[in-house]
Amino acid sequence: MNQETETVITDHGISVVNLTKSYGDTVLFEDITFTVEQGEFMVIVGPSGCGKSSLMRVIAGIEEHGPGRVMVDGRDVTDAHPGDRSLSMVFQDYALYPHMSVESNLAFGLRARRVPSGEVRRRVEETARIVGLSDQLKKKPGQLSGGQRQRVALGRAMIQEPRAFLMDEPLSNLDAALRVQMRAELMEFHQRVGGTVLYVTHDQVEAMTMGDRVAVMNKGRFEQVGTPEEVYSRPVNEYVATFLGSPRMNVLDAQVVQRNGAVELELLGLSLPLPAVDTALPVGPVRVGLRPEALALVDDGSGRAVSGQVEYVENLGNEKIVHLRADGHDTALVARVSPRPIAINDRAAVSIDVERVHVFAPDGTAIWHGPRA
Numbered sequence: 298m299n300q301e302t303e304t305v306i307t308d309h310g311i312s313v314v315n316l317t318k319s320y321g322d323t324v325l326f327e328d329i330t331f332t333v334e335q336g337e338f339m340v341i342v343g344p345s346g347c348g349k350s351s352l353m354r355v356i357a358g359i360e361e362h363g364p365g366r367v368m369v370d371g372r373d374v375t376d377a378h379p380g381d382r383s384l385s386m387v388f389q390d391y392a393l394y395p396h397m398s399v400e401s402n403l404a405f406g407l408r409a410r411r412v413p414s415g416e417v418r419r420r421v422e423e424t425a426r427i428v429g430l431s432d433q434l435k436k437k438p439g440q441l442s443g444g445q446r447q448r449v450a451l452g453r454a455m456i457q458e459p460r461a462f463l464m465d466e467p468l469s470n471l472d473a474a475l476r477v478q479m480r481a482e483l484m485e486f487h488q489r490v491g492g493t494v495l496y497v498t499h500d501q502v503e504a505m506t507m508g509d510r511v512a513v514m515n516k517g518r519f520e521q522v523g524t525p526e527e528v529y530s531r532p533v534n535e536y537v538a539t540f541l542g543s544p545r546m547n548v549l550d551a552q553v554v555q556r557n558g559a560v561e562l563e564l565l566g567l568s569l570p571l572p573a574v575d576t577a578l579p580v581g582p583v584r585v586g587l588r589p590e591a592l593a594l595v596d597d598g599s600g601r602a603v604s605g606q607v608e609y610v611e612n613l614g615n616e617k618i619v620h621l622r623a624d625g626h627d628t629a630l631v632a633r634v635s636p637r638p639i640a641i642n643d644r645a646a647v648s649i650d651v652e653r654v655h656v657f658a659p660d661g662t663a664i665w666h667g668p669r670a
């Protein structure tokens with residue numbers, strides 16, 4: 298309730314209050330409430346079909362919705378025309394003016410606002426440089442590649458220097474190298490211009506590297522909103538924990554036991570004493586999350602290590618991803634290790650760093666994170 302009240306009185310950035318949308322009987326999202334602070338870069342990340350674009354279209358005012366309000370810079374724009382919301386948009390299906398050159402597409406909004414022509418020229422040139430299209434200015438959109446068209450759309454939004462941006466997968470059509478470069482350009486631009494940005498992606502690297510805060514969306518709900526560090530190190534549930542991170546987190550069934558006053562985790566036949574646990578961990582069944590970096594290859598499979606057979610090795614050059622089938626268990630563990638000779642069918646053992654363990658209740662709610670998780 299408090300959060301709701303706060304959101305309503307926020308007078309900057311973009312606020313969404315109890316927003317709901319359905320198609321027929323299908324609820325697409327329900328009761329979504331959040332604020333992007335003035336100048337903040339907030340990223341919504343989630344799997345395909347979870348409702349990201351629908352949410353963005355509703356905020357932009359180009360799609361109908363159910364109950365709920367949208368505020369931009371303190372103004373309630375829920376019933377405002379899309380062009381009257383002080384929002385600039387770059388969407389997945391970037392619509393350019395097909396009959397206009399790249400230059401005119403970029404300049405259009407400025408000319409409509411009667412910005413002096415010298416200033417328009419300067420900003421077109423600068424924007425074209427930022428999005429890497431200086432040598433394409435005379436072409437029409439039909440003469441450009443998909444990635445080039447996407448960059449025109451991005452430039453067209455950036456050139457306006459609006460108070461707030463909505464960006465829906467604006468880099469999705471770019472190759473890996475160009476995507477990294479445009480990511481850096483966008484961040485630099487954001488730091489310089491300082492607008493409020495709500496940015497959608499299904500790419501977790503993009504989310505983690507660009508977002509001041511990240512909202513992890515699943516089936517029309519925000520599972521967690523937090524800084525990249527928070528959502529990665531302190532995920533609120535198993536969904537967030539396994540959605541972020543590549544390779545994904547290992548999650549195993551385990552038991553919490555009390556032994557001689559200490560709390561231990563029993564998994565894969567091991568008993569792992571936990572470091573001083575500040576939370577009361579309930580004795581009984583839990584789920585344990587281990588990121589691949591919380592596992593280390595060890596020479597000796599006895600004691601506190603899991604022995605098994607190597608099923609698969611991904612060699613990434615600077616590191617190897619080892620898939621180990623634990624002896625006597627139908628469980629594959631994925632470990633991230635430094636380069637070393639290891640091959641499929643080798644015998645190997647991994648140790649578990651208990652300080653980096655995540656513990657979830659059987660329903661997936663996080664109940665404990667290791668001090669170095």
Ligand SMILES: Nc1ncnc2c1ncn2[C@@H]1O[C@H](COP(=O)(O)OP(=O)(O)OP(=O)(O)O)[C@@H](O)[C@H]1O
Nearest residue numbers: 320325343344345346347348349350351352389499
């Ligand atoms: N006009 C529509 N009528 C009915 N269902 C729709 C309509 N538009 C979208 N949907 C459904 O709503 C859900 C969410 O779609 P949306 O485009 O918002 O997903 P998304 O998170 O943006 O996915 P992606 O990452 O693939 O772009 C999907 O299941 C989609 O099939």
Ligand SMILES: [Mg+2]
Nearest residue numbers: 349350351389
């Ligand atoms: Mg989408």
